[in-house]
Amino acid sequence: MSFLAPGFLIAAAGAALGVVALHFIVTRRPRAVSFPTARFVPDVPVTARARSVHLSDLLLLAVRVLIILLAGAALARPIFPPEREQVVRVIAADVSGSVENVAETRDSVRALFRPGDAIVLFDTATWSVETPDSVRARPGVASNGSLSAGLIGALRAGSRVREGADSVELLVVSPATLGERDRATAAIRAQWPGRGRLVRVSATPSTDSLITPTTQLSFLSASRPRLAVARNRIDTVGAVVAGGHVVIAPFERRWRFVSDSLAHSRVIARWVDGEPAAIEWDSASTCMRSIAVPVDSTGDMLLRPSFAGFRAALARPCLQVGSAPDPEATTMLAATGNLATAAQFPPSMDVDSPLARWLAALAIALAIIDMILRRPRNEESGK
């Protein structure tokens, strides 16, 4: 048996020792009695040492110590770990829109899976399944997956399986396309304390030429961009940013994107105050963009180099579906060194501990017994 939070047990043991110490050094007020000749008793402070410890006191002490220890043990969440394996695997399987065929992912997972392994599925979110047969995509999610999300799920799974293994191996089953990687991916991978392995599956065929966005460069016209609505009050803003290109100019903001539109799209340009200035969304095999940046064509803004970069960033192809494989993914995900040891993972609080509930119930029952044992003493001292 091991404990998920042994600190509570240690704290309970300390508290129990304190209770035992207090029990033996406690001072009690003596019983008050009527005594007609009390005036002849010297009016001096009196201390007296108890000559014996009553059996009921010891019973009370034992009950109290047990209550504390049981409560501490319940909070420490004891578990009976499964039979310990030498190596268990955490399989992070990509079921996002980047995968051409999720069945291929399922087959790969089935081939890799051994009893005791953990399976983490991910697209832009992550969740766990018990068996390879449960590997399937979420309905309605066709966007690129997120390796960062998958790695975070794998780290959590590593904490869950640490009790049943000496070492934990990371397996990532994914096409690992460029679109699935973000700036945090490498840092999150570094959190995994050992080497891993990337098992590539086929990515959705690259159709970059087909997904050149159907861009409506609204900043060249005064018409309302798609999915945008007119602002209640036109205001001005000093700059707009897209793809690292900043255009500084007194823009008049006439449109805004409502939250419903943003829920199913990605922001590709923002005003300097953070408000979305342009968005893109997937539509069948292509992607659509809507840009709500009004530009006065009579000025020189269109001639500035910064605006040219800004415009190029907005016009570049979508990378959402069918992106090219990330050439650095294998190196980045596999890393080097030994397998991660179980002790390198923090204990997981997600593990269910049925024994904790029983211990808590027992502690409550003993607390009731404690009250019953205390009652006669209170009545006696109240006389």
Add this chain to the structure above:
Amino acid sequence: MRRAPHDEDRDRLMYGALLDAVRGLRWRARRVSRIAVPGIHPSRVRGTSAEFTEYRAYRQGDDLRRIDWKLFARSDRAHVRISEERAVTPTCLVLDASASMAFPDGPGSKWSLAQQLAVALASVAHSGGDPVGLMIAGNPRATIPPRTRRGIVAEVIEKVADTSATGSSPLAGALTAAARSASRIAIVSDFLGDPDDVSRIARELIAAGRDVHALHIIAAEELDPPRAVSLVIDPESSDVRRYMADSVRDEYLRSYAEWREVTATRWLASGAAYRTIVVGKEPVSHSVRRVVRDEPAASRAG
């Protein structure tokens, strides 16, 4: 208020054995009586009874019938025949019913002993033909002026049974009131309330010719308090709260013994008949015998 018949039966049962045990006792007056009513006690009044005492020269105003004519014939001088008279001694029992008398709890309390002593002494005095009265400090409704009627003992039983020991009424007032109608006063108290006032008034009464008996009631627990540590509280003065423990026990015993010694000395010096009676130490009838026989303080406590 008239008591229920079953209460009287209970009292009769409770005191029956005690009254049987003290039957036949006579409570002699310690001082000659100034009262002319015929009784069993020596009287200061010289009369004409058959119990001859002395001759005295005739003085003008003497009753001519009291002249001993035979002596006159022999001596040619007129002498009056003097004989000793017997008189009654009105007796009042003054009981202390303060809260301190209710110690310890239960039937073995000082108040319970005081009740039995009062009933037994009333019975003894009544059987000697003396008027018997009752005065309970703190319960004016229980006052009975000295009477010789038949049911007086039952009346005393009823009054003491209807009184419980509470409060802290001073004993001095009851003592003063009792002295108005009695020439013999028996004070039953633990003398923890107002000992100085009681002692002073008693001294004055004795000087005025009253016969005063002081029955000092002491609980065995007061002489030998329990050894368990306790917070002891004076029932008549809740401000007095002390801790009783082994470390102060000897000091308590010494102080209490000193106080009892002072109290006894003061009472005896005033001319009263002082007795200490420890609850449960001897049968009540034995205590009554010691009182009425005026045995010296052989049973002084402690």
